[in-house]
Each structure stands twice: as structure tokens, then as C-alpha cells.
Amino acid sequence: MLDVHALDVHYGSAQALKGVSIEARAGEVTCVLGRNGVGKTTLMRAITGHLKPSGGSIKLDGADLAGRAPYDRARSGIGFVPQGREVFPLLTVEENLRTGLAARPRKLERKIPDDIFALFPVLKSMLGRRGGDLSGGQQQQLAIGRALVTAPKLLVLDEPTEGIQPSIIKDIGRVIRLLARERGLAVVLVEQYFDFAQELADRFIVLDRGEVIAAGDGAALDDDIRRHLTV
Ligand SMILES: Nc1ncnc2c1ncn2[C@@H]1O[C@H](COP(=O)(O)OP(=O)(O)OP(=O)(O)O)[C@@H](O)[C@H]1O
Numbered sequence: 001m002l003d004v005h006a007l008d009v010h011y012g013s014a015q016a017l018k019g020v021s022i023e024a025r026a027g028e029v030t031c032v033l034g035r036n037g038v039g040k041t042t043l044m045r046a047i048t049g050h051l052k053p054s055g056g057s058i059k060l061d062g063a064d065l066a067g068r069a070p071y072d073r074a075r076s077g078i079g080f081v082p083q084g085r086e087v088f089p090l091l092t093v094e095e096n097l098r099t100g101l102a103a104r105p106r107k108l109e110r111k112i113p114d115d116i117f118a119l120f121p122v123l124k125s126m127l128g129r130r131g132g133d134l135s136g137g138q139q140q141q142l143a144i145g146r147a148l149v150t151a152p153k154l155l156v157l158d159e160p161t162e163g164i165q166p167s168i169i170k171d172i173g174r175v176i177r178l179l180a181r182e183r184g185l186a187v188v189l190v191e192q193y194f195d196f197a198q199e200l201a202d203r204f205i206v207l208d209r210g211e212v213i214a215a216g217d218g219a220a221l222d223d224d225i226r227r228h229l230t231v
Helices: 040-047 070-075 093-098 115-119 121-125 136-149 166-181 194-200 223-230
Strands: 002-011 014-024 029-033 055-060 078-081 154-158 186-191 203-208 211-217
Touching: 002 040, 014 029, 014 040, 014 055, 014 186, 014 203, 014 211, 029 040, 029 166, 029 194, 040 154, 040 186, 070 078, 078 136, 093 136, 115 121, 115 136, 121 136, 136 154, 136 166, 166 186, 166 194, 186 194, 194 223, 203 223, 211 223
Parallel strands: 029 186, 029 203, 078 154, 154 186
Antiparallel strands: 002 014, 002 055, 203 211
16 A cells, blocks of 8 residues: 655755655554654655655555645545644634545545544534634544545554543544554554554554664564663
């Protein structure tokens, strides 16, 4: 599904990613782990088209995404839940969800699909509330719901558990698992919360100073890696 190969990204003369490769397969959760500032968000923003790489390639189902704008990538099936959620605070929940409609494939109805409310019932009861009046956890659910409105085949989530209370983290974990296992989405999940990643990961990579320093199956996410992330 997603194939990132030997990706380099620079901010001016500083190199934030050095030859990073990662694959994400349909029906699987691929976790990107690493401490603060190692390049996780940079990698996500390169995949979604918000940052231009200086080398390497990003392919979705074999098609090279080079030069394609974020909206075009959204149209091609990349759903993005950015770090910090980026919910529109003055728009209502419904209006926030509707912003995803423009990127929905043409063959699908231009309507917020009901299954989003089955995944996140709280959104249904808050349709008329402003995004900015929701709790952090509710905003995170809204951000995921908004990405799902675009009917993605690849869902990219950047630290969805950041600053969220445990009961909502559980709900979000359940939804991520369901999206991968039952709906066959490829999920790329950036996480600093090790236990959450360990529970969900089919595969993982660990970044350090812009490079992949470990990669493997979810089963290989062990205490050595946990220690590496915390020290
Ligand atoms: N817009 C920018 N201009 C210059 N340097 C940047 C910019 N954004 C990030 N960086 C630098 O690039 C490196 C990687 O940052 P990035 O945000 O990708 O890390 P991260 O792993 O996502 O961190 P966090 O967990 O804190 O979100 C850091 O050294 C950061 O200071």
C-alpha cells in the first residue's frame, strides 16, 4: 500500500530525515516510534505532502506521489490526523466533519457516513457544538472522524494519545484496531506512549536523529526498545 524508500528531508541546511524507509500494508498497523524531535512528524508531513523531500520516494499502491499536493493525496486515499488535532475551533462538529467531504472519492455519496457515528457516538450527540468547546479527547475523535469522512485507504495518525484521558485512549485504540483488522485500512501510527503502540503494532520502526535504528514485527517491541524510548 504505502512504500517510503530512502527518504531525505531537510529544513534549510539541517537534515531531519536521512534515508528513511517504511512500508505500511493494508489491514495492518505500522507504528513509528522515537523520542521528541527525532523526525516522526516530519515523516508524516512528507507522506501527506505538507513537506517536500530532498531525496527518496513515496509510493501509494505503486504510484509515485512526488510533486502531488496534500489535497490530491487526500483524494488518492491518504487520511491524516495531525499532531495537535487541528480541529477548526469556530466550526461546529458537523462543519468540521463536512470539511472531509471535498476529498471523498467522486463515486461515493457527498454525505458524512453514518458509520463514523457508530465508531464515535459522542460526535453524534455534539453535532451542533463548536470544535473549540470539545474536550481534548473529543477533539481527537473528531479529528479521526474527519479523516475517515474522506474514505481513506491509508490512515496516518500523529500521536493521537497526546494529552488524552485513559478511557478515550482505549476507545481510540479500539477504533484503530477495527479500522485495520475489519476494514482493511493501512494505518501508520506515530506514538510515544509505548504500551499503546505495543498493543496495536503489527510492525514498527524506531527513529533516532532522523534515521531508522530498529524495525520489525510488533512481537519484537520489547523492553529493550521501551528503554531506548524512555532514556
Ligand atoms: N519547521 C521546521 N524548521 C526547522 N526545523 C524543524 C522544523 N520542524 C521540525 N524541525 C526540526 O526537525 C527535527 C525533527 O522534528 P519533528 O517535529 O519531525 O520530530 P518529532 O519526532 O515529531 O518530535 P515530537 O515528538 O516532539 O513531535 C527536530 O530537530 C526539529 O527541531
